[in-house]
Amino acid sequence: MIKFKNVYTMLSTETKKEAGIFCIVAALLMLIPGLNAWGPESGLLSVSSFQVSLWGKYLTYAILAMSLNLLWGYTGLLCLCQSLFFALGGYAMGMYLMLAIGDASGAERALPDFMVFMGYQDLPSHWKPFDSFWFASGAVLWVPGLVALIFGILAFRSRIKGVYFSILTQALTYAVCLLFFRNDFTFGGNNGFTDFKEILGHSINDPSTTRWLYIGSALLLLFTYLITSGLLASKLGKVQQAIRDSENRVLFSGYSTTSFKLVIFTLSAMIAGAAGALYVPQVGGINPSLMETGKSLEVVVWVAVGGRGTKWGPVIGAILVNLFKSYTTQAFPDYWLIMMGGMFVFVVLVMPNGIVGVYQQVKASIAQKRSLQTAEA
């Protein structure tokens, strides 16, 4: 106990504050599955399984936004294919879930339905290892990571920067999207994957499975936060932000900026992939529309609204924008895109640092007023 106290007093007030916020967020996140499991059946505090999986979906969006923030907010790379990495992770997990349908029905490695319709006799060989949950879980990370690594090597070594990098990433997601829309690409064409039955032997619609998927998403979110904080506290994180401010200065200070950008880009893709893997079982399906260019742009809006280059901003942005989207698409289904566009323009013009930035601006102006008042007195 004494030891803990010593360590605690050694921490700076800033670190203590951050640790405090982290614990509060963690507790709030766990409230939802807690109320679902042990809360009342009805009333204000009741949480249905539908709500648990809805919030679980929001959390995976929040992680996706955090992964983009790592690139855009802290390294200055505006990546417009973050949803592609999310979808690749989702597809990898989806392949396992599709094969698990066959297991549930008792057949010896039954073909997914869409393959039966396509006239396949046997499972394509690249599908076979996805019978294993652990192989699929690995692929969730390395498939998006590898795509990012190869694309990053090509782009960063050729010194493609700024808006040109953004345009290329957009072209990449569009190209892969078209590929996945093809029926003969063995990933279900425009229908994608759906009708999942079970995951690791548990029924996918069971309330406890829903809770565990939510908890997995919450833990991944907290873990991503810790990774981001750890990076930012290290010299690597400082180099990352220095690249954002003045890449040439970093290059002419003896750092291979290409390697740094490559590592961050790959890491960010892997985080997005992991989020996608948790998204798919919670929404019960995936199809190539997730890779459409608009989806990645939405992620940019979430980060901008929440506050780019802030630790919690992307989480706040992703959740608020999606709550707003759920409401708007029901109340005024035709106007959602206009509203999102308007929101983006508003944020860029009026609050360039997002919601978190507004809080900081207000705090700074209050502090300034106070210091003026004391100066007058």
Add this chain to the structure above:
Amino acid sequence: MSNPQHNPLYRDTPLILSVSGVSKSFDGFKAINDLNFYLEEGELRTVIGPNGAGKSTFMDIITGRTRPDLGTVTLHDNDGHDMDLTKLREYEINRLGIGRKFQTPSVYKSHTVYDNLVLSLNRPRGVFKTLFYKETASDRERIMEVLKTVRLESRVKDLAGSLSHGQKQWLEIGMLLAQDPRILLIDEPAAGMSDEETERTGELLLSLEKKHSLIVIEHDMEFIRQIARKVTVLHQGHVLKDGTFEKVKSDPQVIEVYLGRQGKKSETK
């Protein structure tokens, strides 16, 4: 016409950098044309020339940003080893001890002055080395030393973005010094500075002479008068003349291409 640059004047003092026979064209335009340039250990050299004389391309070639079409750029090591710089990447050249300051101040505006210097220290700069980097007492000492040299001790905890223009320029020079470079390439350090700041910048550069070799590109004649030892005049990608400031200033050819125009400009003011 015999070119004196092919026979450097002081062959008896050790050279640190040789640029010989370098040419570079962009879409047929010869930015650098058979340029020969020799820098001695500990020398402070001022490079002047009218706009488009190839001063920036010259720096780009030394620092690896641009590869020459012809010619060699050689860094002479203390122990007699020579290194060809034309094959290396920017960061590799920097690690050999060639620091470059850009014309517009390039500092990391969202980092503190202190962190700007931490990032510039001559320490392992690989991705994983930086991930596990721990600041040592000697790192801190070195940073305080540099802060003292560039007179920014009082701003150590401030964000670099909040510094004045002149202070940013000094910080960037400090960032070069933190790298312990053998050669400093400094592009227009006095641009946009007040007279007082300009003079302090001159003092700073003069104090670095002997400890480092410096190449300073400059436009401001007052400033050049203050710091000039040996001046090299570039014109159309070629060395037109070099020598002391007084000698260069009174050279009719130099007056024709550069000082004359400068003189006319100040008259019209």
